[in-house]
Amino acid sequence: xxxxxxxxxxxxxxxxxxxxxxxxxxxxxxxxxxxxxxxxxxxxxxxxxxxxxxxxxxxxxxxxxxxxxxxxxxxxxxxxxxxxxxxxxxxxxxxxxxxxxxxxxxxxxxxxxxxxxxxxxxxxxxxxxxxxxxxxxxxxxxxxxxxxxxxxxxxxxxxxxxxxxxxxxxxxxxxxxxxx
Amino acid sequence: xxxxxxxxxxxxxxxxxxxxxxxxxxxxxxxxxxxxxxxxxxxxxxxxxxxxxxxxxxxxxxxxxxxxxxxxxxxxxxxxxxxxxxxxxxxxxxxxxxxxxxxxxxxxxxxxxxxxxxxxxxxxxxxxxxxxxxxxxxxxxxxxxxxxxxxxxxxxxxxxxxxxxxxxxxxxxxxxxxxxxxxxxxxxxxxxxxxxxxxxxxxxxxxxxxxxxxxxxxxxxxxxxxxxxxxxxxxxxxxxxxxxxxxxxxxxxxxxxxxxxxxxxxxxxxxxxxxxxxx
Numbered sequence: 070x071x072x073x074x075x076x077x078x079x080x081x082x083x084x085x086x087x088x089x090x091x092x093x094x095x096x097x098x099x100x101x102x103x104x105x106x107x108x109x110x111x112x113x114x115x116x117x118x119x120x121x122x123x124x125x126x127x128x129x130x131x132x133x134x135x136x137x138x139x140x141x142x143x144x145x146x147x148x149x150x151x152x153x154x155x156x157x158x159x160x161x162x163x164x165x166x167x168x169x170x171x172x173x174x175x176x177x178x179x180x181x182x183x184x185x186x187x188x189x190x191x192x193x194x195x196x197x198x199x200x201x202x203x204x205x206x207x208x209x210x211x212x213x214x215x216x217x218x219x220x221x222x223x224x225x226x227x228x229x230x231x232x233x234x235x236x237x238x239x240x241x242x243x244x245x246x247x248x249x
Numbered sequence: 250x251x252x253x254x255x256x257x258x259x260x261x262x263x264x265x266x267x268x269x270x271x272x273x274x275x276x277x278x279x280x281x282x283x284x285x286x287x288x289x290x291x292x293x294x295x296x297x298x299x300x301x302x303x304x305x306x307x308x309x310x311x312x313x314x315x316x317x318x319x320x321x322x323x324x325x326x327x328x329x330x331x332x333x334x335x336x337x338x339x340x341x342x343x344x345x346x347x348x349x350x351x352x353x354x355x356x357x358x359x360x361x362x363x364x365x366x367x368x369x370x371x372x373x374x375x376x377x378x379x380x381x382x383x384x385x386x387x388x389x390x391x392x393x394x395x396x397x398x399x400x401x402x403x404x405x406x407x408x409x410x411x412x413x414x415x416x417x418x419x420x421x422x423x424x425x426x427x428x429x430x431x432x433x434x435x436x437x438x439x440x441x442x443x444x445x446x447x448x449x450x451x452x453x454x455x456x457x458x459x460x461x462x463x464x465x466x467x468x469x470x471x472x473x474x475x476x477x478x479x480x481x482x483x484x485x486x487x488x489x490x491x492x493x494x495x496x497x498x499x500x501x502x503x504x505x506x507x508x509x510x511x512x513x514x515x516x517x518x519x520x521x522x523x524x525x526x527x528x
Contacts, residue, residue, distance in 0.1 A: 106364030106381040107341040107403065110493040116319045120487075120494050128325060141482040152329075172323030196329030233468040 091105070098233045117169040124171055128193045137200055138166055138192050143215045146204040146228060149179060152196050157188060158203060158232060160225045163214040175200075178219075179228040203232060259305045292388045299354050307519040310396045312389035313512030314342050314404055315362035316495060318419070320505050324486050324496065334486055335501050337417075337509060339406040339493040340364075343380045348388065358398055362508070385508050392522060407490030414482045414514035419453040419503035423475035433468040482514050 092137050112117045130133055141147065141164060148158040157175030171193040178187045192200065210223060218224050315337055316337035324334035339362075346359035361375070362385025369375075369382040379401045391397065393409065398404065413494075429435045429451040437449045456462045466503050487496035501509055513519075 101376040103366070103372060104379060106366065106376065106383045107343075110340065110491070116492075117322075117336055118490060118495055120336055120496070124322075167323070169320070170322045171325065191323070191325075191331055193323075193325065194329050194331065195325055195327065201416070 087093075089168055115169075118209065121169040121171075125193075128171060128195060134192050134200070137202075138164060138175070140201065141175065142209060143213060144206045144209045145205075146232070147175070147200055148203050148232075149177075149190050149200050150198045153179050154198075159188065160227050162216060162218070162225075162226055178225045180224075180226055181229075182227070185225070204235075250255050269374060303350070303355055304522045307515055307521050307524075308390055308392040308476075309513050309519050310392050311408075311513070312344075312358040312360055312391060312396065312398060312511060313405070313410070313415075314339055314406070314495075315340075315360060315361070315385050315387060316340075316406075316509050316511055318501060318503055318505050318507050318509055321500065322496075324498070332469070332486070332498050333500065334496050334502070335499055337406075337495040337497065337501075337511065339404075339495055341383075341493075342404045343378070343398050344402050344404065345374060345378045345380065345383070345386065345396050346400060349394065349397075355390060356392070356394055356397070357388045359386065359397070360404065361386050387510065389510075389512065392520065395408065398415070405490035406493055406495040407488045407512070409485045409488050409495065409513075411485050411488055413485050414517050415485055416479055416481045416512050416514050416516075417483055417501045417509050418479040418512075419495065419501055419507055419509040421474045421476055421478045421502045422504050424473035426471060427473035428470045429468065432470060432473045440513065481516060 136235065137197045141161060143161050143163055145161050146158065147161060148156055150156040157177070157179075159179035161175055162178045163176045165172070165174050165176075173192050175192060176187060177190060178185060180186065190197070190200070202205075210218065215223075257439040319338050321335050324332045330443050339341055341364050342360060342362045344358055345361045348355065348359065349356040352358050361380065363384040364381040366382065372382060375382045379398075404525070424431070428449050430437050430449050435451055438444045438447050438452060440448060451468075454467055454469070468526045480499070482500040483501070485495065486498055487494065489495075495511070503509060
């Protein structure tokens with residue numbers, strides 16, 4: 070019993086003594102040299118953002134289309150003119166805006182005769198000459214996406230015919246104005 | 250009883266007397282083995298060997314790249330046609346080591362991608378190459394030693410020409426334990442007509458008492474995705490070497506931020522040594 074105790078205390082004393090001595094363990098060999106990494110590409114900019122900027126410069130140099138897709142709202146009436154001078158007009162039902170993507174598009178709806186027709190317009194497509202905002206409604210319907218107007222009392226009418234009527238009325242008004 | 254010998258001798262006697270039968274014996278003539286001129290034959294070639302396998306394997310004449318999938322975008326060509334496209338980032342891809350046939354039994358280029366300075370091991374490998382330690386390491390087998398790009402050279406995205414075809418290998422998104430409808434496209438069971446709690450199940454998996462077991466390879470529910478997959482013949486739409494951006498047409502396996510292996514299209518540009526020699 071006493072022997073064990075003395076052994077223990079002896080061990081403790083020794084361990085304390087070892088800790089108090091500072092030792093230096095030399096490295097086994099020289100450390101390998103580490104070469105510097107290559108300089109960061111694009112100044113460290115996100116690859117998607119960088120490419121998106123480049124593509125916007127190509128497909129939308131004036132920034133007009135980007136402005137359009139950000140400012141237009143569901144309910145507006147727009148007219149899209151293609152490179153071959155043909156055009157379509159319709160009321161916006163929904164706008165899809167992509168992040169770092171030229172895939173942003175506008176869904177327009179109109180009626181040809183009685184048949185409703187919808188068309189998705191890729192805003193940055195080089196086949197499109199220009200997109201113009203024709204009319205803003207006096208009061209917007211609720212929600213960002215107007216899918217619910219389909220086949221309801223708020224449904225779109227024949228936009229082409231509506232615009233034609235409007236134009237002829239305007240012409241009439243100006244004529245009467247002149248005669249007065 | 251009469252013995253067999255006596256019977257046969259008697260038969261012979263009668264045969265002789267009737268047909269005048271005589272039997273003659275000839276010496277056996279065998280050519281001496283020393284008279285034949287010896288000829289060395291070629292040892293049999295084992296087709297299922299590394300050497301012959303290397304000659305048969307359809308390989309490319311240059312290594313490819315490691316890239317990081319960054320996401321998908323819409324791509325417009327000059328005619329106004331619209332394609333889905335994938336953006337791949339090529340970040341400091343450098344050649345680390347060569348593997349030659351004498352030493353390893355096959356020829357390949359070891360390539361590393363994305364510099365990594367913390368928690369790296371195998372530092373000697375990178376020191377020998379004279380490049381910074383890399384996060385991703387891998388090999389590209391090439392057909393002959395002419396395809397060994399010098400060690401330490403940087404491989405850029407513009408090594409692929411716009412309009413050429415590439416193969417892209419990646420690991421697909423893991424779907425976990427998926428049912429048979431999702432995993433194998435089974436149609437499931439009926440919605441009504443007495444089907445109870447088994448609308449998305451496979452139905453029967455085998456026969457009756459004969460064969461009395463489910464045959465191996467039966468399509469069942471299980472782990473889906475997370476496996477290696479190669480998308481072949483994707484068109485390169487854009488390759489910017491300095492910015493390290495590669496855009497390919499269509500989609501590629503794996504989630505965003507995952508490593509992918511890009512090589513020239515094997516079906517178009519791959520050739521085996523055997524086929525070259527034949528031509």
